[in-house]
Amino acid sequence: MSDHQLRTRTPAGPAPAPRTSGGSRAAAAFRAAAPAVAVYAAARALGLLGFWAAASAAGKDPLGPLSGRWDSVWYQRIAEHGYRYTVTLPDGSVHSDLAFFPLLPALERAVSAVTPLTLGGAGLLIAWTAGLLAAWGIFAVGSQLHGRRTGVVLAALWGVYPTAFVQSMAYTETLFTALAAWALYAVLKGRWIVAGALCVLAGLTRPSAAALIAALAITAAVTLVREYRDERRAGPVLRRNARMIAGVALAPLGWLAYVVFVAVREGSPVAYFDVQAQWGNNIDGGRALAGFIAGLPWPAALGLCAALGLLGWLVVLCVRQRQPLPVLVYAIAIVVISLIGAGYFGSRPRLMMPAFPLLLPPAVALLRLRTTGRTAAVLAVLACASAAYGAWTLLGAGPP
Template sequence: MTDLDTRVAPPHAPLPRRAVPALLGYAAVRALGLAVLGVWSAARGKSAYTLLTARWDSLWYTRVAELGYGYEVRLPNGDVHSNLAFFPLLPWLERLLHAVTPLSYAGAGLVVSLLASLAAAAGIFAVAERVYGTRTGICAVLLWAVLPVGIVQSMAYSESLFTALAAWSLYAVLTGRWVSAGVLAALAGLTRPVGAAVVAAVWTAGVISFVRERGAKHTPGALPLLYAPVWRRALGMLLAPLGAAAYVLWVGHRTGKGPLGYLDVQAGWRNGFDGGYAFGRFVADKFTSFPAALAGLGLIIGVALLIWLYVTGVRDRQPVELLVYTGVVLALALCASSYFGSKPRLLMPAFPVLLPLARALARLRPPRSALVTAGAAAAAAVYGAFWLNGSGPP
């Protein structure tokens, strides 16, 4: 589609076979994280299973799966936390799996997340391999696995499910499968509000394809561009926003507040988009005392690293659909006005930002690359166990 000169021709072996090393590595990292969590939790007299399935957002998803929508909590300050804030695809899958297996709703959520995390790893490999080659694809998966908050990938949360749908939708666009891209984007839009990032990527790629095709037709001597038929591209673009639009409109109808009803629901959680003002104040407040100032400095360095990696992706001429997707995910995560402790996990679906690091890791000799990955995996496992037994992801 876009930036065709940066695409790496896929090897002859089928994609599932090429993805096996990446998936084995991913499974090993996640198994290490769960093992360390189990030992750490047992030492503290806690249940690792409960930490993974029955705290924070996972409880809200389970209630939706079991009881449907309509549950809310009214706080003393007047805020209303409604479960309408949680998009329906994960609880639908929890309900389906509960209906056909002996699993509880919580257990079904955990199984869905574990399977979705493998699908996400495969999708990340497919995208990275398509753009930069097999070794970079493997390294991208391993880097996603060893993120400090990677334990969320194994929780009954929606991050893994969303990342899987987003990655495969992006891969479908990269390979010209427009209808599949639209369907997957619609499902991503039923999973999290950030599904807008996938829709933006599909629409941007589609518009560029039409513009380039039209330009080629009016350029004497230009070679014809190999795009899917117009109707397939148009259908994919039409399908992409339907999931998010359907849920947002349904919430508006249910609340009686019209198309903006979902924004009122989010306001009850003190969630909104303020361009990063609240997050900036949160970081600035860290510098009122010395110990907190170190955390503030760490946050500044982390945001600067994300921006640098994104700019590096632009300079490396990543396909425009990846840049649009990543840019929207970063903007929505960093510029949300509340729940600052959630930002690390909200950034997790922005996997293309890892591609410059994956390319660098792929250039190392295999022993050194393996050593770096093993060290990062061990650190992530320890941090994940510490974090989940402490404040954890709100």
């Protein structure tokens, strides 16, 4: 990994005065990202159209699974009543709404208060808007690393991910991915305070913000160690990296604030982890996953092992691609967090969806096809497959 990729801080010294206003720069950045956002929106529109057609043919309400089932209901209940709801299952386990982080329900309540939308409608508006912002952020990261065309294809691949239908639901995945993508982009540009602030918001959105916090912390630690090794003087190194250190110190505050809130509310320092354990989301090092695979018929077990092997190969490709340290750590940490928990297996592809850097090697490979038309054709086939899979899943009984 090159020093240029690892040293993500802003060079010391005064920056030249910008020739354009912040608004002009933002407009120019959006114009550059417009193709990526448009392709992403088209992929998701195709997914919604396919689901609407399938739901209508089945005589079902197409909006129900998007805004009024599974986790969406929990978020809306928190938005309306605050944290006060629990349900006791027949096996005696207690599911508390304290398992759900507060940013999405807070936004749902705010949007519903200032618009005619219901809480469910507000959740969909937030998710769809966050999806567009996530596509923009993913494009920004891909463009920074491999050029604009890669950024466009990377955003498109994220939009046709097998469980991309969740991006159209009132869930937290799009909101979290948007915050994570822009935080990583901020690190790549040396804007550590911005990255830390986005990390705070991500930490109020999902527990997997721990992966983003780790990405910032490990990158900063490696940078400090390398610079100290070169200079052997801690004082100048720390002063020169003061903004980086401040951003890293800021990053975990959102996640910690919610964990402390649950601890105070429940009267136990480990209350949040107890709540997650009641939901079956405790960390078991992968034993539940191994047991699930062992209990499958051998063809299904073989297929799942092949899928996990493909996932591992993508990680290897990301390493061989020499992705910058924060991007690589974030992606690997998301994968690890998704696999070592004891939770419901069907949710694991959804939990890994924010790990968009895993799609960088396929994005680069797609651009090696001889013509743009072939790349577009592959993306179109993937979009249709994703739409079909999304319709089948959303019309099923289990949560994604």
